[in-house]
Amino acid sequence: MDLLVMKFGGSSVSTIAKINRTAEKIMDAKNNGHRVIAVVSAMGKTTDQLVSLANELSESPNKRDMDMLLSTGEQVTISLLSIALREKGCKTVSYTGWQAGILTENIHGNARIIDVRKQKIAEQLALDKVVIVAGFQGMTEDGEITTLGRGGSDTTAVALAAAFKASKCLICTDVPGVFTSDPRYIEKARKLDSVSYDEMLELANLGASVLHPRAVEFAKNYLIPLEVCSSMENIPGTLIEEEVSMEKNLVVRGVAFEEDITRISVFWKSHKSMNLASIFSMLAAHHVNVDIIIQSLTNHDRTNLSFSIKNNDLKETLQVLEENKALLGFEEMEFETGLAKVSIVGSGMISNPGVAAEMFQIIDRNHIQMKMVSTSEIKISAVVEANEMLKAANVLHEAFGLSNKIYEKGLSIQPS
Amino acid sequence: MDLLVMKFGGSSVSTIAKINRTAEKIMDAKNNGHRVIAVVSAMGKTTDQLVSLANELSESPNKRDMDMLLSTGEQVTISLLSIALREKGCKTVSYTGWQAGILTENIHGNARIIDVRKQKIAEQLALDKVVIVAGFQGMTEDGEITTLGRGGSDTTAVALAAAFKASKCLICTDVPGVFTSDPRYIEKARKLDSVSYDEMLELANLGASVLHPRAVEFAKNYLIPLEVCSSMENIPGTLIEEEVSMEKNLVVRGVAFEEDITRISVFWKSHKSMNLASIFSMLAAHHVNVDIIIQSLTNHDRTNLSFSIKNNDLKETLQVLEENKALLGFEEMEFETGLAKVSIVGSGMISNPGVAAEMFQIIDRNHIQMKMVSTSEIKISAVVEANEMLKAANVLHEAFGLSNKIYEKGLSIQPS
Incomplete structure (x- = not known):
């Protein structure tokens, strides 16, 4: 009998x-013959409410306490x-992170999972129970409760899927899958x-918040097939796997965008005095x-x-730079807010x-000014004025x- | 440096x-040179709210889940x-029941503490930290989370006081101590x-809910001095100890009362057919x-x-008796509600x-009818009509x- 790990986020249990x-x-899933490990997040806005309570007591509460x-x-x-499932006649057992054997490094607030001690869950699965595990949390070797930071419940689910060799890890959420754009x-x-x-990975880093x-x-790393799907409807979602079979000819798979970007520029009289490592480690x-990050060394003196x-990091950034101006040896700095990133x-x-050239042409043809550009092997980002973000995203x-179901490279780039 | 265990109930942390x-x-307490273990309950009505949530899902949720x-x-x-104390500059560590080493029997909902594993707390006390422990909860040998039932946080506090040989266990609450009556x-x-x-013990059993x-x-059992005191004011509360030194001449220490009492009477044709053990075990x-319980064997046949x-147990009681009438062999039964107990x-x-005779005289002199009477070595209870309860309590x-500060036997019994 194959094993499914099913993860339900806060909005699915609110x-x-x-x-x-x-x-x-x-x-x-159980009635369809699967064994099931369910991983759940806190209900709706519970975490935010708890954070508010703590902040009433302290601006920067201790991370162990948090x-x-x-x-x-x-x-x-x-x-x-567990109560809901038992009421429906299902055998269950519920485990906190520490009970489930989720072992983490000894860091509070953002710990990584270092091992899954499988004995308890394995025993309960053998008894045909649905095993319900608290996501987002684990325990150190010393018995300290840790949390895994943002996206922690997803990570718990995937770690359990890897440990128990699940056939699939379902990420059940309030959207029916991963979209080409928002x-x-x-x-x-x-x-x-x-x-x-x-x-x-790129889409998630660019703000596609489903995963x-x-x-x-x-x-x-563990080649666990993931599926992002609706927690409310029983329809196929989006499969995330190593080889994309269905749409492998699609050059661009998605368009992502995010607002609230600020550009900072720092000027030195001479590039000899630049020390990039210092700035970024500070x-x-x-x-x-x-x-x-854009840095272009030229033969000119001023760089x-x-x-x-x-x-929201602007105030802190300006303060760090200003306080360390002498140490960093720069002459002046400037910033520009109200920007957005389209990728x-x-x-x-x-x-x-x-593809990069095509993207820049499309943006240019639509009279949108690019402020910064960054590329990776499978991603190209352009920083534009915030009020042009959605226009840029739509035209791309x-x-x-x-916008079409099937796209092959070169067929459908239209002049806008 | 002596150790205090300080317990704060739900209303003190609401x-x-x-x-x-x-x-x-x-x-x-820390500044006065004490080491401190603080034991706390859930905030205000939290437990009730969680119970309501569970009851929305199931009328009788599983006890492990609860x-x-x-x-x-x-x-x-x-x-x-812990966050509040750190904000005030105090070194702390917080522990759940399982982290604090509160080991219980393997029963959900009403487990008894069987051991306190002291290592962690002892280490932290040695580091001069205030150790904060979650009351009401523990863990079984198998790593199952248990709760201790009603009064569980008090029990946690006393168990820790016993384990760590505290000089005193303070029960900090929303009243300033134990009163002669409500x-x-x-x-x-x-x-x-x-x-x-x-x-x-008698006062607590009779409804003095402070402890x-x-x-x-x-x-x-462990001769731990207890003090019931206000969580808001720094004034002495009521000391509970083996030898009562201050007021040892006081014959009657308190008057307790509770409403919602029902009397059940069961009649047999002959006392030969009575089986008390069966009734009460059912x-x-x-x-x-x-x-x-009142049972008087006479030489008459009917007893x-x-x-x-x-x-609120009336419906259940009548049903149990009725269903087992043949088995229990009784002839008929009757009940009387609207009663109260004054002790x-x-x-x-x-x-x-x-003292019992004095009590009955006082009640009689005030034209209050007694329906039932029960005595122990240090307690006398009388069941009266509910509408005469407060009158009886006041005159006693x-x-x-x-009502006076110092009372010696026999000096101040006044005709009412």
Whole structure:
């Protein structure tokens, strides 16, 4: 009998009615002959509410205390889901992270899973029980409760799927799958039947919030087939696997975008005085996430570095730079807020070197100014004015043929 | 440096402001040179809210699931209290029941503590930290989360006080101590400086809700001095210890009362057919709590048994009796609702055999009818009409001199 790991996020268990619906979805899988491990998150906004309580007491609460506090959220859900399943006649057992044998490194707030001690869950699966596990949490060797940081429940699910050699890890969520772009803003966005791990990684990093990049990376390393699907309907979702069979000729698989980008530029009199490592290690120490970095050494004396950050890191960034101006040896700096990033993703780009040029042409043809550009093997990002973000995303979605069901390279790029 | 165990109930940690006040009270103890283990309950009505959620899913949720669910309540409190204390500059560590080494028997919903594994807490106390422990919960040898049932946090506190040989176990609550009677109804009720374990046991069993009888029994067995005191003010509370030094001449220490009592009477044609053990084991199997039992064998053929139960057990009791009428061999039964129990408690009664007679005289003199009477070595209870309960309690409180600060046997019984 094959094993499914089914993960349900906070929005899938936010009310008693939704917990009952989740229980039904698990029963369906069980009745179809699968063994099931269910991994759940905290109900709806529980985590946010707990964080608010802590912040009433302290601006920067201790991370061990926060792990202790937040891990209660999933523990409530596993209990309630177990009660719901038993009420429907299903044999269950619920486990916290530590009971489930999720062993993590000794870091609070953002621990990585280092091992899964399988004995308990294996015993319970052998008794034909649905095993319900609290996502997002684990325990250190010393018996300290840890949490896994953002996307932690996804990571728990994939780790369990790897440990127990599940046939598939279902990520059940409030959208029916992974889309070519955000359907709230891109009218013609459509659900993808499949994407590769790498494409999903880029999409996830670019803000497609259905799945956390850490979990995708984990799944890629262990070759766990993932499926992002609806927690409410029994329809196929999007399969994430190594070889994308259905749509392998698609060069661009998705268009992602995010707002609230700020560009920072720093100027030196001479490139001899530049010290990139110092800047970025200082910013990292202040938890500023730097995204795109552009540095072009020229033969001119005066040189510069530009990088993009999220708007809410701006104050911290300016302060760090200003305080360390002498040490970093720069002459002046400037910043530009109100920007946005638009990206195209697709593993087909690797074998199609002209894609970047096509993207820039499309953007240019639509009279949108690009402020910064960054490329990876399967992703190209352009920073544009925020008020042109959706226009850029729409024209790229259309031009790279994502609005149509089947697209082959070169067939459907239309002048806009 | 001596060790204090300080227990704070749900009402002492029901809001962020109260958690801060609780943190201050702990800091005071620390600054006065004590080491401190703090034991806390779930915030305010949290447990009730979690029970409601479970009941939306199932009328009779599984007890293991309920333990998993309810134990999150105290875990939230320990985290928040730790955050509050750290914010005030205090070194802390918070532990769930299982982390604190509270080992229980393998029963869900009402487990007893069988051992305290001391290593972790001992290490942290040696580091001069305030150790914060989730009350009401523990773990079995197999790593199952259990809860201790009603009064569980009191029991956790006393168990830790015993294990770590604390100089005192403070039960910090929303009243300033143990009173001679309920001050909400008995105007002249006053706070006792001290009571003995046995007196507190009787008072607790009779509904003085400040302290659970299980915890008192535990404290008595290990001779742990208990003090019931206010969680808000720094004033002495009521000391509970083996030898009551301050008021040892007080014959009656308190007047307790409770409503919602029903009398059940069962009649047999002949006492030969009576089988008391069967009746009470049947009722126990249906979780009916029987309080006072009166059975008087006479030489007459027809005989009867009366016992008192809580009103909300009436339906169940009548059903059990009716269904087993043939087996139990009784002829008929009757019941009377709308009754109440008034009790006087005091260890001085042991050496003063006339106290029961005095009590009955006082009640009689006030034209109150007694329906049932029950005595123990240090307690006398009378069942009266519910509408005469407060009158009876007041006249007993006055007549046995509890309204005055110092009372010596025989001095202040006044005709009413």
